[in-house]
Amino acid sequence: MTAAPPLPGRYAEVHAASLADPEAFWMGAAAGIDWAVPPRRAFDPEAGAYGRWFPEGRLNACHNAVDRHVAAGRGAQAAILHDSPVTGTKRRITYAELQDEVATLAAVLADLGVGPGDRVILYMPMVPEALVGMLACARIGAVHSVVFGGFAANELAVRIEDASPKVVLAASCGIEPSRVVAYKPLLDAAIAASRHKPEACLILQRPRCAAGLVPGRDRDWAEAVAAARAAGRRAECVPMRATDPLYILYTSGTTGKPKGVVRDTGGYLVALAWSMPNLYDVHPGEVYFCASDIGWVVGHSYIVYAPLLIGCTTVLYEGKPVGTPDAGAFWRVVAEHGVACLFTAPTALRAIKKEDPRGERVGGYDLARFRTLFLAGERADPDSVAWAERTLGRPVIDHWWQTETGWPIAGNPVGLGQLPVKHGSTCVPMPGYDVRVLDEGGRPVGPDTMGTIAIRLPLPPGCLPTLWGSDARFAQSYLTTFPGYYDTSDAGVIDRDGYITVLGRTDDIINVAGHRLSTGGMEAVLASHPDVAECAVIGIRDSLKGEAPCGFVVLKADVARDPGEIERELVALVRDRIGPVAAFKLALTVNRLPKTRSGKILRGTMKRIADHEPWTLPPTIDDAAVLDEIGESLRARGIGEPG
């Protein structure tokens, strides 16, 4: 067997150094951050579940993202470019203006009693005030938790109850191309449903939809800020411990209860600051456009913190890849704002490609400053990657990460010298990530052999130290399956060049349009319908969204109602309880669910039938007719065929 040829560029040397001497590597990277008290060491292996990063350091995230740039002469540079095709508005906010807005809002929060360690929930659309809100929390050491606007009141209630925020920051509405989403009624319903009641809500009134305010609890955002400004109130940055939480971000777990991923301050800022020049090849003063949402981890890291940390201009885009107004929307933004790097999800590319297959809209724009397209959030299908390469004439880089890790686990480090692109692969591990593929017994497998992807502990800076309020759930979810490793719950392979290919989840999480959703959570909603005896939800292949949820339900024996009517109720119920983001459009009533003799539902076989993949009758099942019925019910809706 011949050894794989060495990789070009500095990557191999840098990655090896990060694993051989993590202290030296991360202390070096920590120099990219301003510290109030510099760390004396990078890592304390005795603290926390697997150690803690930069234990003695003190710093403030808002100072690093805003104030230090103003002090260094970037005050007049744009920090945020808000580009909102859904409202037809654009706004440029300089670093000096951002500093003023953040310091004032931070004073409003402090006047509402918010102090270091207190939680603040944000339920906001893609408006600059949302970023100001996050940074204002960071400024005074409060822990923010942003809830994506596409979640329903019930999901918001669960997060309010778990995070127990002192204050909620919300906007009156979000604006989707097809409708105005009134957030305030959802917020009111969530607070009513939650056992924890926030002391105050600060409501940003948007012109499209004014919200009624609850006396004694709700305040008008603009009035509160104006009053603080008139009184000359400003809050300064509070130095926090590097190990203090900066935010909590909830993500789907295998049960209906979301996991509150905790992000610490020091390790996160160090990792993000390292990633900008070395992975993305983006530098101070350049324009970075991450077309995600602040409700997701990608938005936290690459709309808000990373670009601002290094003094870039971040584009805050309130629109869609298509329909606002057309499939040239991203290229228009890239050209108009001189974007150097665009980061989006493969779903967005598929949506653009569907409407503009020949990429004709690209030609109308001057993309001279645009260098690289990055993709993440779901598997990047080789067709879409090849289409984007041809259409844009730029490198298209897939990279892999999770809410839990906060920054990429694997990618192609363009700033260290781009490695050859292999379609379908997310390339190589980033510094500090010692990635292995393990078999079911936890033994590392050889190259090109599929298994569970795991990361040898300790996790690098930036990754979660625990789950909010639940060290035990953290350990049980991630650290117990393979002792000494973090279990990513992703299956995949590593090839002879060290390239990682992610093949899909090993749990019941599905990925719909780059959004991570729990089928278990949807099953819990379906099971709550009075006519449903049992149910199973699977993710079936979807040419636009990657996967789409599909629910099979067995009705109780005495139900005589029209099944079609019940199916419509179930679709509405999931939308009402989880939210439109679940994109749950397909509920199918069947007489039985296929099960093994021990009662386990054969979700994998059902998925293969729906996805037109070959399947065989599992030996543990007695009656093939039940699988035929699944195939029939799918075919009746134009989906799947038996193998």
Ligand code: COA
């Ligand atoms: N607030 C309220 N509702 C929202 C919302 C928000 N912030 N975001 C999405 N929704 C709603 C949508 O309006 C839609 O509702 P509908 O059922 O009434 O049509 C539903 O949630 C599903 O939204 P989505 O999955 O975004 O589908 P879409 O059909 O509106 O758009 C794409 C399709 C491909 C354009 C879109 O999915 C997209 O841009 N995906 C990229 C995702 C991404 O960047 N993910 C981040 C991971 S890196």
Ligand code: AMP
């Ligand atoms: P989230 O926590 O929402 O970021 O979702 C994380 C999950 O999305 C991962 O565990 C993967 O299953 C999937 N994922 C993210 N990026 C990629 C990628 N580049 N390729 C394949 N799957 C990905």
